[in-house]
Structure formats: C-alpha cells, structure tokens
Amino acid sequence: MSMTKKVAIQGEEASFHGIAAHQFFGNAIELVYCDTFSDTFAAVENGVADYAVCAIENSLFGSINQTYDLLVNYDFSIVGEVYLRIKQCLVTVPGASLSDITEVYSHPVALAQCGDYLDANLPNAKRLEYRDTAASIAQVKALQKKSVAGIGSQEAAEIYGMQVLAEEIETNQQNYTRFIVLESKPRVVSDADKTSLIVKTAHHPGALYDALGAFAKHGINLSKLQSRPIIGKAWHYIFYVDIEESAQHPNFELAIKELGQQDCQVTILGSYKNDRH
Numbered sequence: 001m002s003m004t005k006k007v008a009i010q011g012e013e014a015s016f017h018g019i020a021a022h023q024f025f026g027n028a029i030e031l032v033y034c035d036t037f038s039d040t041f042a043a044v045e046n047g048v049a050d051y052a053v054c055a056i057e058n059s060l061f062g063s064i065n066q067t068y069d070l071l072v073n074y075d076f077s078i079v080g081e082v083y084l085r086i087k088q089c090l091v092t093v094p095g096a097s098l099s100d101i102t103e104v105y106s107h108p109v110a111l112a113q114c115g116d117y118l119d120a121n122l123p124n125a126k127r128l129e130y131r132d133t134a135a136s137i138a139q140v141k142a143l144q145k146k147s148v149a150g151i152g153s154q155e156a157a158e159i160y161g162m163q164v165l166a167e168e169i170e171t172n173q174q175n176y177t178r179f180i181v182l183e184s185k186p187r188v189v190s191d192a193d194k195t196s197l198i199v200k201t202a203h204h205p206g207a208l209y210d211a212l213g214a215f216a217k218h219g220i221n222l223s224k225l226q227s228r229p230i231i232g233k234a235w236h237y238i239f240y241v242d243i244e245e246s247a248q249h250p251n252f253e254l255a256i257k258e259l260g261q262q263d264c265q266v267t268i269l270g271s272y273k274n275d276r277h
Helices: 016-025 037-045 065-073 108-113 115-121 133-143 154-159 207-217 250-261
Strands: 005-010 029-034 051-058 077-085 089-092 103-106 126-129 148-152 163-166 176-183 194-200 222-229 237-243 265-272
Touching (some): 005 037, 016 029, 016 051, 016 176, 029 037, 037 051, 037 065, 037 176, 051 065, 065 222, 065 237, 103 108, 103 133, 108 115, 108 126, 108 148, 133 148, 154 163, 207 222, 250 265
Parallel strands (some): 005 029, 077 265, 103 126, 103 148
Antiparallel strands (some): 051 176, 077 176, 089 148, 089 163, 194 237
C-alpha cells in the first residue's frame, strides 16, 4: 500500500505552489493539479488529496482574500506554512533573443510584479494573462515561436526544456509569498510556535480593542490581523489573527478564556511551526 502523500495545489508542476509543496513535504509526494483555490479545498474535502497548499499573502500585494474566505467555509486545520521567495524569469524557446519577443504570457500577478522590466526591455510586447506561471511556460513550449516568452520559475524552464533569457526580473526582490498547508482533520504539531484563529467580537465600541488586549495582557505577540466582512451582515466583520504562540501554551489558554468572557467567538484554525526566518 502506497503511503505517498497527495497534495492539492493551484497550478502545475514547477508553479510556485508546486515549489512550496515540495519545500514543505519533500519530493516523495503526488501533486494534484487544480485550476482554482476553491478546487484545492474541494480536492481535500472530497478525499482526492490528503493536503492542500494554498497562498494566503504576498509581501508586495498583501492578503489573498479568497483564501481567507475559504477558511471560513471549510473546517480544515492549518498544519504548516512556507515562505517562498518569488524569483521570476523571462523564458523563451532555445535560441530566441530579447529582440525577437512580441508577446509575453504569464499569470496577471507575475506580469504586474515584472512591470518595470517589461517597460524597460519589452515596451512594445503584448502582455497576455494566463492561468498560471508554469502553464505559461508550457504554452511557450507548445507554440514554439521565438516571438513568444513566458514569465515563471527557473524550475518550470528546466522541466519544459526552455531557455531562461533573464533571471530575477521582478521589480522588487523582497517578494515573498506565504503559503499555508491544510489538512482536513485537526492534528497536534509538536513543535508549533504559531497559531491562526478567527475571532468574532461582540458588536459594541471598543470590542476589538478589548479582544486584542487579552493577547497583550498574557504576553502574546500578534503577527497578523486581517478583517473580512461577514456575508449577509453588512458592516459586520470577523478577524483573522496570527499569534506567535502554540495553542498548547498556558498563556494562550488564558487569553482564549478571557475572550470568551468578552462574548467573543473564537475558532482555532491551526497551530504549527513558524517558517518566517
């Protein structure tokens, strides 16, 4: 009986989701390729995959709200995270040169991340949005035209036998994406030092201030606070909170007890190892 883990990702092999999955699990996994973030969650829900790896925020573009909203709809547990430096490459068929290129394919976020390079080096090339960075490199290979380039990872270029014409073409090289690793059932991570949770406060002035004070009172540092609207209740919000503490720590339990006394509703999304080095 095979014990190979099946991991759902948005995109294909050598997409940044795929690279993040291998960084967390190693190479002995089977990737389940999905078109959308919703599909990755559904793959775990339906038993097609054991885990999902999903981007949740980028250092340049901020939070990925769709992922936060999916966390409300699915009762999954966050069991890990990966911070990945996003290095974008300009990729062509072998033998092409910069002067040949008239079209550039990639995911819209990647095209935006490389806007300055494209403005300076390929100002007249048409920028064509594609579903995924790795898929855009596959498209370059399929078209086999020197006039076509894609933006994606070094790994994608190697897999498809394409030429890297320029490396690290992103405008800001402090470009990191945080990915979360999701499992359908709760699991205790023994070396956890970070916890994600959803807090729904009472609806009165100062409620959020009081809730955050419960963490400060017990010496717990917050590393992320993200608000999202409650569907069906205009101008009402829930708050996603990342804290730098394990859910097993006594101070965490004291803070959660205090939140309960404030009539806050708390959902623990998972406690896991912090990957932000």
